Amino acid sequence: xxxxxxxxxxxxxxxxxxxxxxxxxxxxxxxxxxxxxxxxxxxxxxxxxxxxxxxxxxxxxxxxxxxxxxxxxxxxxxxxxxxxxxxxxxxxxxxxxxxxxxxxxxxxxxxxxxxxxxxxxxxxxxxxxxxxxxxxxxxxxxxxxxxxxxxxxxxxxxxxxxxxxxxxxxxxxxxxxxxxxxxxxxxxxxxxxxxxxxxxxxxxxxxxxxxxxxxxxxxxxxxxxxxxxxxxxxxxxxxxxxxxx
Amino acid sequence: xxxxxxxxxxxxxxxxxxxxxxxxxxxxxxxxxxxxxxxxxxxxxxxxxxxxxxxxxxxxxxxxxxxxxxxxxxxxxxxxxxxxxxxxxxxxxxxxxxxxxxxxxxxxxxxxxxxxxxxxxxxxxxxxxxxxxxxxxxxxxxxxxxxxxxxxxxxxxxxxxxxxxxxxxxxxxxxxxxxxxxxxxxxxxxxxxxxxxxxxxxxxxxxxxxxxxxxxxxxxxxxxxxxxxxxxxxxxxxxxxxxxxxxxxxxxxxxxxxxx
Numbered sequence: 193x194x195x196x197x198x199x200x201x202x203x204x205x206x207x208x209x210x211x212x213x214x215x216x217x218x219x220x221x222x223x224x225x226x227x228x229x230x231x232x233x234x235x236x237x238x239x240x241x242x243x244x245x246x247x248x249x250x251x252x253x254x255x256x257x258x259x260x261x262x263x264x265x266x267x268x269x270x271x272x273x274x275x276x277x278x279x280x281x282x283x284x285x286x287x288x289x290x291x292x293x294x295x296x297x298x299x300x301x302x303x304x305x306x307x308x309x310x311x312x313x314x315x316x317x318x319x320x321x322x323x324x325x326x327x328x329x330x331x332x333x334x335x336x337x338x339x340x341x342x343x344x345x346x347x348x349x350x351x352x353x354x355x356x357x358x359x360x361x362x363x364x365x366x367x368x369x370x371x372x373x374x375x376x377x378x379x380x381x382x383x384x385x386x387x388x389x390x391x392x393x394x395x396x397x398x399x400x401x402x403x404x405x406x407x408x409x410x411x412x413x414x415x416x417x418x419x420x421x422x423x424x425x426x427x428x429x430x431x432x433x434x435x436x437x
Numbered sequence: 438x439x440x441x442x443x444x445x446x447x448x449x450x451x452x453x454x455x456x457x458x459x460x461x462x463x464x465x466x467x468x469x470x471x472x473x474x475x476x477x478x479x480x481x482x483x484x485x486x487x488x489x490x491x492x493x494x495x496x497x498x499x500x501x502x503x504x505x506x507x508x509x510x511x512x513x514x515x516x517x518x519x520x521x522x523x524x525x526x527x528x529x530x531x532x533x534x535x536x537x538x539x540x541x542x543x544x545x546x547x548x549x550x551x552x553x554x555x556x557x558x559x560x561x562x563x564x565x566x567x568x569x570x571x572x573x574x575x576x577x578x579x580x581x582x583x584x585x586x587x588x589x590x591x592x593x594x595x596x597x598x599x600x601x602x603x604x605x606x607x608x609x610x611x612x613x614x615x616x617x618x619x620x621x622x623x624x625x626x627x628x629x630x631x632x633x634x635x636x637x638x639x640x641x642x643x644x645x646x647x648x649x650x651x652x653x654x655x656x657x658x659x660x661x662x663x664x665x666x667x668x669x670x671x672x673x674x675x676x677x678x679x680x681x682x683x684x685x686x687x688x689x690x691x692x693x694x695x696x697x
Binding site: 239242243244263265270272280315 | 595609621694696
Protein backbone atom coordinates (compact mmCIF):
# COMPACT_ATOMS: atom_id res chain seq x y z
CA UNK A 193 0.00 0.00 0.00
CA UNK A 194 1.40 3.38 -1.03
CA UNK A 195 1.67 5.92 1.76
CA UNK A 196 3.55 8.93 3.02
CA UNK A 197 4.73 8.59 6.58
CA UNK A 198 6.19 11.37 8.71
CA UNK A 199 7.57 10.55 12.17
CA UNK A 200 9.16 12.75 14.80
CA UNK A 201 10.15 15.33 12.22
CA UNK A 202 12.06 18.40 13.46
CA UNK A 203 13.59 21.10 11.32
CA UNK A 204 15.81 24.12 11.88
CA UNK A 205 17.03 26.95 9.68
CA UNK A 206 20.22 27.99 11.43
CA UNK A 207 19.25 28.47 15.06
CA UNK A 208 15.57 29.06 14.34
CA UNK A 209 13.36 26.10 15.07
CA UNK A 210 10.81 25.80 12.28
CA UNK A 211 9.10 22.48 12.91
CA UNK A 212 8.83 20.40 16.07
CA UNK A 213 7.78 16.78 16.40
CA UNK A 214 5.54 16.38 13.35
CA UNK A 215 3.81 13.01 12.98
CA UNK A 216 1.23 11.96 10.42
CA UNK A 217 0.44 9.38 7.79
CA UNK A 218 -1.14 10.00 4.40
CA UNK A 219 -2.68 6.86 2.93
CA UNK A 220 -3.50 6.18 -0.70
CA UNK A 221 -6.64 7.89 -1.90
CA UNK A 222 -6.70 10.38 0.96
CA UNK A 223 -6.57 14.14 1.06
CA UNK A 224 -4.67 15.45 4.03
CA UNK A 225 -4.68 19.19 4.63
CA UNK A 226 -2.32 21.20 6.74
CA UNK A 227 -3.86 24.46 7.83
CA UNK A 228 -2.30 27.20 9.87
CA UNK A 229 -1.38 30.85 9.78
CA UNK A 230 1.17 32.15 7.25
CA UNK A 231 4.78 31.80 8.29
CA UNK A 232 3.99 28.73 10.38
CA UNK A 233 6.29 26.34 8.54
CA UNK A 234 3.65 24.79 6.26
CA UNK A 235 5.68 25.21 3.11
CA UNK A 236 8.83 23.92 4.82
CA UNK A 237 6.94 20.84 5.93
CA UNK A 238 5.72 20.20 2.42
CA UNK A 239 9.16 20.70 0.90
CA UNK A 240 10.53 18.16 3.38
CA UNK A 241 7.81 15.68 2.40
CA UNK A 242 8.47 16.24 -1.32
CA UNK A 243 12.22 15.77 -0.92
CA UNK A 244 13.02 19.35 -1.94
CA UNK A 245 14.69 19.90 1.44
CA UNK A 246 16.89 17.40 3.23
CA UNK A 247 15.43 15.85 6.36
CA UNK A 248 17.74 16.58 9.29
CA UNK A 249 15.95 15.06 12.27
CA UNK A 250 13.23 12.47 12.15
CA UNK A 251 11.88 10.37 9.38
CA UNK A 252 9.93 10.88 6.17
CA UNK A 253 9.13 7.89 4.02
CA UNK A 254 7.30 8.22 0.73
CA UNK A 255 6.29 4.96 -0.96
CA UNK A 256 4.07 6.60 -3.59
CA UNK A 257 4.99 5.61 -7.12
CA UNK A 258 5.09 9.12 -8.48
CA UNK A 259 4.51 12.62 -7.22
CA UNK A 260 4.05 16.13 -8.57
CA UNK A 261 4.07 19.57 -7.06
CA UNK A 262 1.84 22.56 -7.81
CA UNK A 263 3.46 25.67 -6.40
CA UNK A 264 1.80 28.67 -4.87
CA UNK A 265 3.38 31.12 -7.32
CA UNK A 266 3.09 28.96 -10.43
CA UNK A 267 6.82 28.80 -11.10
CA UNK A 268 6.47 28.51 -14.85
CA UNK A 269 9.52 28.68 -17.07
CA UNK A 270 9.28 32.20 -18.52
CA UNK A 271 10.97 31.20 -21.80
CA UNK A 272 8.53 28.40 -22.55
CA UNK A 273 5.00 28.76 -23.86
CA UNK A 274 1.95 27.29 -22.15
CA UNK A 275 2.08 23.89 -23.82
CA UNK A 276 5.83 23.48 -23.41
CA UNK A 277 5.48 24.32 -19.73
CA UNK A 278 2.77 21.72 -19.23
CA UNK A 279 4.81 19.13 -21.12
CA UNK A 280 7.80 19.53 -18.85
CA UNK A 281 6.96 16.79 -16.38
CA UNK A 282 5.89 14.38 -19.13
CA UNK A 283 9.14 14.83 -21.02
CA UNK A 284 11.08 14.36 -17.79
CA UNK A 285 9.34 11.00 -17.43
CA UNK A 286 10.58 10.04 -20.88
CA UNK A 287 7.26 10.46 -22.71
CA UNK A 288 7.44 10.85 -26.51
CA UNK A 289 7.18 14.47 -27.58
CA UNK A 290 4.16 13.98 -29.83
CA UNK A 291 2.15 12.16 -27.17
CA UNK A 292 3.22 14.64 -24.51
CA UNK A 293 2.03 17.51 -26.70
CA UNK A 294 -1.36 15.86 -27.22
CA UNK A 295 -1.80 15.21 -23.50
CA UNK A 296 -0.74 18.74 -22.64
CA UNK A 297 -3.26 20.22 -25.08
CA UNK A 298 -6.06 18.02 -23.78
CA UNK A 299 -5.50 18.94 -20.16
CA UNK A 300 -5.05 22.62 -20.99
CA UNK A 301 -8.47 22.68 -22.64
CA UNK A 302 -9.96 20.80 -19.71
CA UNK A 303 -8.58 23.40 -17.32
CA UNK A 304 -10.23 26.25 -19.14
CA UNK A 305 -7.35 27.46 -21.30
CA UNK A 306 -8.09 28.30 -24.92
CA UNK A 307 -6.33 27.19 -28.04
CA UNK A 308 -4.99 30.67 -28.79
CA UNK A 309 -3.37 30.74 -25.35
CA UNK A 310 -1.19 27.71 -26.17
CA UNK A 311 1.66 29.69 -27.73
CA UNK A 312 1.67 32.45 -25.14
CA UNK A 313 4.57 33.01 -22.82
CA UNK A 314 3.90 33.29 -19.07
CA UNK A 315 4.44 37.07 -19.22
CA UNK A 316 1.26 37.35 -21.31
CA UNK A 317 -0.88 35.28 -18.92
CA UNK A 318 -2.97 36.54 -16.04
CA UNK A 319 -2.31 35.29 -12.50
CA UNK A 320 -5.22 32.87 -12.69
CA UNK A 321 -4.09 31.46 -16.03
CA UNK A 322 -0.59 30.89 -14.70
CA UNK A 323 -2.07 28.95 -11.80
CA UNK A 324 -4.08 26.86 -14.22
CA UNK A 325 -0.98 26.07 -16.24
CA UNK A 326 0.95 25.17 -13.11
CA UNK A 327 -1.91 22.96 -11.99
CA UNK A 328 -2.13 21.29 -15.39
CA UNK A 329 1.61 20.71 -15.42
CA UNK A 330 1.36 18.86 -12.12
CA UNK A 331 -1.74 16.82 -12.97
CA UNK A 332 -0.86 15.86 -16.54
CA UNK A 333 1.74 13.40 -15.26
CA UNK A 334 -1.04 11.51 -13.42
CA UNK A 335 0.88 11.50 -10.15
CA UNK A 336 -0.21 9.12 -7.42
CA UNK A 337 0.69 11.77 -4.85
CA UNK A 338 0.06 15.45 -5.45
CA UNK A 339 1.56 18.24 -3.37
CA UNK A 340 -0.59 21.36 -3.45
CA UNK A 341 0.84 24.52 -1.94
CA UNK A 342 -2.10 26.96 -1.89
CA UNK A 343 -2.68 26.56 -5.62
CA UNK A 344 -6.12 28.21 -5.53
CA UNK A 345 -5.02 31.49 -4.01
CA UNK A 346 -4.99 33.54 -7.23
CA UNK A 347 -8.15 32.07 -8.71
CA UNK A 348 -11.63 33.52 -8.85
CA UNK A 349 -14.42 31.63 -7.10
CA UNK A 350 -15.77 29.97 -10.25
CA UNK A 351 -12.48 28.57 -11.40
CA UNK A 352 -11.52 27.57 -7.88
CA UNK A 353 -14.65 25.47 -7.70
CA UNK A 354 -14.04 24.00 -11.14
CA UNK A 355 -10.55 22.83 -10.28
CA UNK A 356 -11.70 21.50 -6.93
CA UNK A 357 -14.41 19.52 -8.74
CA UNK A 358 -11.75 17.96 -10.96
CA UNK A 359 -9.77 16.96 -7.88
CA UNK A 360 -12.87 15.57 -6.18
CA UNK A 361 -13.63 13.45 -9.26
CA UNK A 362 -10.11 12.06 -9.19
CA UNK A 363 -10.25 11.36 -5.48
CA UNK A 364 -13.61 9.65 -5.94
CA UNK A 365 -12.01 7.22 -8.36
CA UNK A 366 -9.13 6.77 -5.90
CA UNK A 367 -6.73 7.94 -8.64
CA UNK A 368 -4.80 10.32 -6.49
CA UNK A 369 -3.68 11.21 -2.99
CA UNK A 370 -3.10 14.80 -1.99
CA UNK A 371 -1.09 16.65 0.60
CA UNK A 372 -2.68 20.06 0.65
CA UNK A 373 -1.51 23.26 2.29
CA UNK A 374 -3.89 26.13 2.81
CA UNK A 375 -4.87 28.85 5.21
CA UNK A 376 -8.45 28.76 3.91
CA UNK A 377 -10.47 26.59 6.30
CA UNK A 378 -13.49 26.25 3.99
CA UNK A 379 -11.31 25.02 1.16
CA UNK A 380 -9.77 22.47 3.51
CA UNK A 381 -13.17 21.28 4.73
CA UNK A 382 -14.49 20.85 1.21
CA UNK A 383 -11.58 18.68 0.12
CA UNK A 384 -9.99 16.91 3.08
CA UNK A 385 -10.36 13.58 4.78
CA UNK A 386 -8.21 14.89 7.55
CA UNK A 387 -7.09 18.35 8.61
CA UNK A 388 -4.00 18.96 10.68
CA UNK A 389 -3.78 22.24 12.50
CA UNK A 390 -0.25 23.61 12.49
CA UNK A 391 0.51 26.24 15.10
CA UNK A 392 3.48 28.55 14.55
CA UNK A 393 6.70 29.25 16.48
CA UNK A 394 7.82 26.54 16.15
CA UNK A 395 5.43 24.74 13.84
CA UNK A 396 3.79 21.87 15.62
CA UNK A 397 0.52 20.00 15.18
CA UNK A 398 -2.01 20.95 17.84
CA UNK A 399 -5.17 19.26 16.64
CA UNK A 400 -6.55 16.87 14.09
CA UNK A 401 -10.02 17.02 12.48
CA UNK A 402 -11.49 14.16 10.47
CA UNK A 403 -14.29 14.31 7.88
CA UNK A 404 -15.86 11.03 6.81
CA UNK A 405 -18.52 12.18 4.35
CA UNK A 406 -17.29 11.47 0.78
CA UNK A 407 -16.12 14.68 -0.92
CA UNK A 408 -18.66 14.56 -3.73
CA UNK A 409 -21.52 14.56 -1.21
CA UNK A 410 -20.27 17.65 0.58
CA UNK A 411 -22.52 20.49 -0.49
CA UNK A 412 -22.21 24.17 0.39
CA UNK A 413 -24.47 23.71 3.40
CA UNK A 414 -22.21 21.01 4.80
CA UNK A 415 -19.08 23.09 4.21
CA UNK A 416 -20.56 26.22 5.78
CA UNK A 417 -21.87 24.23 8.72
CA UNK A 418 -18.59 22.52 9.40
CA UNK A 419 -16.71 25.80 8.93
CA UNK A 420 -18.90 27.47 11.51
CA UNK A 421 -18.29 24.56 13.87
CA UNK A 422 -14.53 24.58 13.41
CA UNK A 423 -14.34 28.33 13.91
CA UNK A 424 -15.75 27.85 17.42
CA UNK A 425 -12.92 25.50 18.28
CA UNK A 426 -10.64 26.74 21.07
CA UNK A 427 -7.43 25.59 19.35
CA UNK A 428 -8.42 27.16 16.02
CA UNK A 429 -9.14 30.45 17.75
CA UNK A 430 -5.81 30.36 19.53
CA UNK A 431 -3.80 29.25 16.50
CA UNK A 432 -5.17 31.85 14.15
CA UNK A 433 -5.35 34.42 16.95
CA UNK A 434 -8.98 35.09 16.18
CA UNK A 435 -9.77 36.71 19.52
CA UNK A 436 -10.33 40.41 19.39
CA UNK A 437 -7.63 42.11 21.36
CA UNK B 438 16.70 23.74 -35.72
CA UNK B 439 13.15 25.06 -35.37
CA UNK B 440 14.65 28.10 -33.86
CA UNK B 441 16.82 28.88 -36.89
CA UNK B 442 13.88 28.26 -39.24
CA UNK B 443 11.78 30.71 -37.25
CA UNK B 444 14.48 33.37 -37.48
CA UNK B 445 14.64 32.90 -41.26
CA UNK B 446 10.84 32.95 -41.54
CA UNK B 447 10.55 36.22 -39.61
CA UNK B 448 13.48 37.79 -41.43
CA UNK B 449 11.59 39.47 -44.33
CA UNK B 450 9.14 41.07 -41.89
CA UNK B 451 12.06 42.27 -39.84
CA UNK B 452 13.76 43.77 -42.91
CA UNK B 453 10.52 45.45 -43.95
CA UNK B 454 10.41 47.13 -40.54
CA UNK B 455 13.75 48.76 -41.37
CA UNK B 456 12.38 51.58 -43.55
CA UNK B 457 12.36 53.95 -40.61
CA UNK B 458 16.01 53.20 -39.91
CA UNK B 459 16.90 53.76 -43.58
CA UNK B 460 15.06 57.07 -43.57
CA UNK B 461 17.03 58.20 -40.55
CA UNK B 462 20.31 57.21 -42.20
CA UNK B 463 19.40 59.28 -45.27
CA UNK B 464 18.58 62.18 -43.01
CA UNK B 465 22.02 61.83 -41.44
CA UNK B 466 23.63 61.84 -44.90
CA UNK B 467 21.68 64.98 -45.75
CA UNK B 468 23.11 66.76 -42.70
CA UNK B 469 26.55 65.52 -43.66
CA UNK B 470 26.16 67.03 -47.10
CA UNK B 471 25.05 70.28 -45.50
CA UNK B 472 28.25 70.26 -43.42
CA UNK B 473 30.23 69.77 -46.60
CA UNK B 474 28.58 72.81 -48.19
CA UNK B 475 29.43 74.92 -45.16
CA UNK B 476 32.99 73.77 -44.36
CA UNK B 477 34.35 72.74 -47.75
CA UNK B 478 35.90 69.59 -49.21
CA UNK B 479 39.09 69.47 -47.13
CA UNK B 480 37.41 69.47 -43.74
CA UNK B 481 34.37 67.41 -44.62
CA UNK B 482 34.19 65.80 -48.06
CA UNK B 483 30.71 65.34 -49.45
CA UNK B 484 28.97 61.98 -49.09
CA UNK B 485 29.14 61.54 -52.85
CA UNK B 486 32.90 62.03 -52.94
CA UNK B 487 33.33 59.70 -49.95
CA UNK B 488 31.28 56.95 -51.56
CA UNK B 489 33.16 57.36 -54.86
CA UNK B 490 36.45 56.94 -52.97
CA UNK B 491 34.95 53.96 -51.19
CA UNK B 492 34.02 52.26 -54.46
CA UNK B 493 37.51 52.89 -55.85
CA UNK B 494 39.10 51.49 -52.68
CA UNK B 495 36.98 48.37 -52.72
CA UNK B 496 38.14 47.64 -56.28
CA UNK B 497 41.75 47.71 -55.08
CA UNK B 498 43.05 44.31 -53.97
CA UNK B 499 45.65 45.77 -51.62
CA UNK B 500 42.88 47.41 -49.58
CA UNK B 501 41.18 44.03 -49.21
CA UNK B 502 44.45 42.60 -47.88
CA UNK B 503 44.41 45.24 -45.14
CA UNK B 504 40.73 44.62 -44.39
CA UNK B 505 41.41 40.91 -44.05
CA UNK B 506 44.31 41.55 -41.66
CA UNK B 507 42.01 43.65 -39.47
CA UNK B 508 39.24 41.09 -39.64
CA UNK B 509 41.67 38.36 -38.63
CA UNK B 510 42.89 40.30 -35.59
CA UNK B 511 39.39 41.25 -34.50
CA UNK B 512 38.17 37.68 -34.94
CA UNK B 513 41.03 36.13 -32.97
CA UNK B 514 40.84 38.74 -30.22
CA UNK B 515 37.07 38.59 -29.92
CA UNK B 516 36.99 34.80 -30.23
CA UNK B 517 39.45 34.45 -27.36
CA UNK B 518 37.57 36.94 -25.17
CA UNK B 519 34.35 35.13 -25.96
CA UNK B 520 35.70 31.72 -25.02
CA UNK B 521 37.64 32.90 -21.97
CA UNK B 522 35.05 35.38 -20.74
CA UNK B 523 32.12 33.01 -21.09
CA UNK B 524 33.76 29.99 -19.51
CA UNK B 525 35.46 31.84 -16.67
CA UNK B 526 32.37 33.95 -16.03
CA UNK B 527 30.13 30.88 -15.80
CA UNK B 528 32.54 29.17 -13.44
CA UNK B 529 32.97 32.27 -11.28
CA UNK B 530 29.20 32.65 -11.11
CA UNK B 531 28.81 29.26 -9.48
CA UNK B 532 31.13 30.14 -6.59
CA UNK B 533 30.28 33.04 -4.29
CA UNK B 534 33.94 33.58 -3.37
CA UNK B 535 35.09 33.61 -6.97
CA UNK B 536 32.46 36.12 -8.01
CA UNK B 537 33.25 38.32 -5.02
CA UNK B 538 36.97 38.26 -5.76
CA UNK B 539 36.58 38.87 -9.46
CA UNK B 540 34.54 42.06 -9.02
CA UNK B 541 37.51 44.39 -8.21
CA UNK B 542 39.62 42.82 -10.94
CA UNK B 543 36.88 43.48 -13.46
CA UNK B 544 36.63 47.05 -12.23
CA UNK B 545 40.36 47.49 -12.82
CA UNK B 546 40.15 45.99 -16.31
CA UNK B 547 37.13 48.08 -17.28
CA UNK B 548 38.41 51.24 -15.61
CA UNK B 549 41.80 51.23 -17.29
CA UNK B 550 41.62 53.20 -20.57
CA UNK B 551 42.35 51.02 -23.63
CA UNK B 552 44.92 53.55 -24.81
CA UNK B 553 47.00 52.79 -21.70
CA UNK B 554 46.77 49.08 -22.47
CA UNK B 555 48.02 49.74 -26.00
CA UNK B 556 51.09 51.54 -24.65
CA UNK B 557 51.83 48.65 -22.28
CA UNK B 558 51.20 46.06 -24.96
CA UNK B 559 53.57 47.86 -27.35
CA UNK B 560 56.28 47.63 -24.70
CA UNK B 561 55.54 43.99 -23.96
CA UNK B 562 54.83 42.59 -27.44
CA UNK B 563 56.33 45.13 -29.88
CA UNK B 564 54.53 46.31 -33.02
CA UNK B 565 52.47 43.46 -34.39
CA UNK B 566 49.48 41.18 -34.20
CA UNK B 567 50.00 40.32 -30.53
CA UNK B 568 49.68 43.91 -29.35
CA UNK B 569 46.39 44.40 -31.18
CA UNK B 570 44.95 41.06 -30.14
CA UNK B 571 46.01 41.58 -26.54
CA UNK B 572 44.33 44.98 -26.39
CA UNK B 573 41.12 43.59 -27.85
CA UNK B 574 41.07 40.81 -25.27
CA UNK B 575 41.72 43.15 -22.38
CA UNK B 576 38.91 45.43 -23.52
CA UNK B 577 36.18 42.97 -24.43
CA UNK B 578 36.93 40.09 -22.05
CA UNK B 579 35.56 41.88 -18.95
CA UNK B 580 32.29 42.70 -20.72
CA UNK B 581 31.68 39.08 -21.67
CA UNK B 582 32.90 37.89 -18.27
CA UNK B 583 30.50 40.12 -16.34
CA UNK B 584 27.59 39.03 -18.55
CA UNK B 585 28.27 35.35 -17.94
CA UNK B 586 28.84 35.96 -14.23
CA UNK B 587 25.52 37.79 -13.89
CA UNK B 588 23.81 35.01 -15.80
CA UNK B 589 24.85 32.32 -13.35
CA UNK B 590 24.56 34.52 -10.25
CA UNK B 591 20.94 35.34 -10.98
CA UNK B 592 19.72 31.79 -11.63
CA UNK B 593 16.33 31.41 -10.00
CA UNK B 594 16.39 29.10 -6.97
CA UNK B 595 12.63 28.63 -7.17
CA UNK B 596 12.80 27.32 -10.71
CA UNK B 597 15.60 24.98 -9.65
CA UNK B 598 13.30 23.66 -6.93
CA UNK B 599 10.50 23.24 -9.46
CA UNK B 600 12.86 21.31 -11.73
CA UNK B 601 13.80 19.07 -8.80
CA UNK B 602 10.16 18.44 -7.94
CA UNK B 603 9.57 17.12 -11.47
CA UNK B 604 12.80 15.11 -11.27
CA UNK B 605 14.12 16.64 -14.47
CA UNK B 606 17.13 14.72 -15.81
CA UNK B 607 20.34 16.77 -15.90
CA UNK B 608 20.30 17.46 -19.62
CA UNK B 609 16.74 18.82 -19.43
CA UNK B 610 17.63 20.85 -16.37
CA UNK B 611 20.49 22.40 -18.29
CA UNK B 612 18.72 22.96 -21.61
CA UNK B 613 15.30 24.02 -20.28
CA UNK B 614 16.05 25.72 -16.96
CA UNK B 615 19.62 27.05 -16.82
CA UNK B 616 20.61 27.65 -20.42
CA UNK B 617 17.84 30.04 -21.53
CA UNK B 618 18.37 32.19 -18.48
CA UNK B 619 22.15 32.32 -18.78
CA UNK B 620 21.96 32.88 -22.53
CA UNK B 621 19.69 35.88 -22.07
CA UNK B 622 22.52 37.50 -20.13
CA UNK B 623 25.48 36.20 -22.14
CA UNK B 624 24.18 37.02 -25.60
CA UNK B 625 23.82 40.80 -25.12
CA UNK B 626 27.26 40.77 -23.49
CA UNK B 627 28.65 39.08 -26.61
CA UNK B 628 27.07 41.78 -28.77
CA UNK B 629 28.60 44.63 -26.79
CA UNK B 630 31.91 42.75 -26.58
CA UNK B 631 31.92 42.50 -30.36
CA UNK B 632 31.25 46.21 -30.77
CA UNK B 633 34.08 46.93 -28.37
CA UNK B 634 36.48 44.59 -30.21
CA UNK B 635 35.73 46.28 -33.53
CA UNK B 636 36.47 49.73 -32.14
CA UNK B 637 39.61 48.69 -30.30
CA UNK B 638 41.12 46.87 -33.27
CA UNK B 639 41.15 50.07 -35.34
CA UNK B 640 42.58 52.13 -32.51
CA UNK B 641 45.31 49.62 -31.70
CA UNK B 642 46.26 49.28 -35.37
CA UNK B 643 46.42 53.02 -35.80
CA UNK B 644 48.93 53.33 -32.98
CA UNK B 645 50.82 50.07 -33.01
CA UNK B 646 51.02 48.50 -36.47
CA UNK B 647 51.94 49.28 -40.02
CA UNK B 648 49.19 47.21 -41.60
CA UNK B 649 45.43 46.78 -41.28
CA UNK B 650 42.66 49.34 -41.63
CA UNK B 651 43.86 51.32 -38.63
CA UNK B 652 47.21 51.79 -40.30
CA UNK B 653 45.47 52.91 -43.52
CA UNK B 654 43.65 55.46 -41.42
CA UNK B 655 46.95 56.69 -39.96
CA UNK B 656 48.38 57.06 -43.48
CA UNK B 657 45.37 59.01 -44.73
CA UNK B 658 45.67 61.29 -41.72
CA UNK B 659 49.34 62.07 -42.44
CA UNK B 660 48.49 62.79 -46.08
CA UNK B 661 45.46 64.90 -45.10
CA UNK B 662 43.44 62.58 -47.34
CA UNK B 663 40.05 63.21 -45.75
CA UNK B 664 37.95 61.32 -48.37
CA UNK B 665 39.97 58.14 -47.76
CA UNK B 666 39.68 58.55 -43.99
CA UNK B 667 35.93 58.94 -44.27
CA UNK B 668 35.68 56.01 -46.68
CA UNK B 669 37.51 53.87 -44.14
CA UNK B 670 35.17 55.02 -41.41
CA UNK B 671 32.26 54.14 -43.68
CA UNK B 672 33.60 50.61 -44.10
CA UNK B 673 33.93 50.22 -40.33
CA UNK B 674 30.49 51.57 -39.57
CA UNK B 675 28.93 49.69 -42.46
CA UNK B 676 30.34 46.35 -41.37
CA UNK B 677 29.34 46.95 -37.76
CA UNK B 678 25.81 47.85 -38.81
CA UNK B 679 25.61 44.78 -41.01
CA UNK B 680 26.65 42.46 -38.19
CA UNK B 681 24.47 44.17 -35.63
CA UNK B 682 21.25 44.68 -37.58
CA UNK B 683 21.30 41.88 -40.13
CA UNK B 684 22.81 39.06 -38.08
CA UNK B 685 22.57 39.72 -34.35
CA UNK B 686 19.34 41.67 -33.97
CA UNK B 687 17.07 39.01 -35.55
CA UNK B 688 18.62 36.38 -33.28
CA UNK B 689 18.21 38.61 -30.26
CA UNK B 690 14.56 39.18 -31.07
CA UNK B 691 13.81 35.48 -31.18
CA UNK B 692 15.85 34.78 -28.07
CA UNK B 693 14.18 37.48 -26.02
CA UNK B 694 10.63 36.96 -27.18
CA UNK B 695 9.64 35.71 -23.73
CA UNK B 696 10.83 38.82 -21.95
CA UNK B 697 8.36 41.40 -20.82
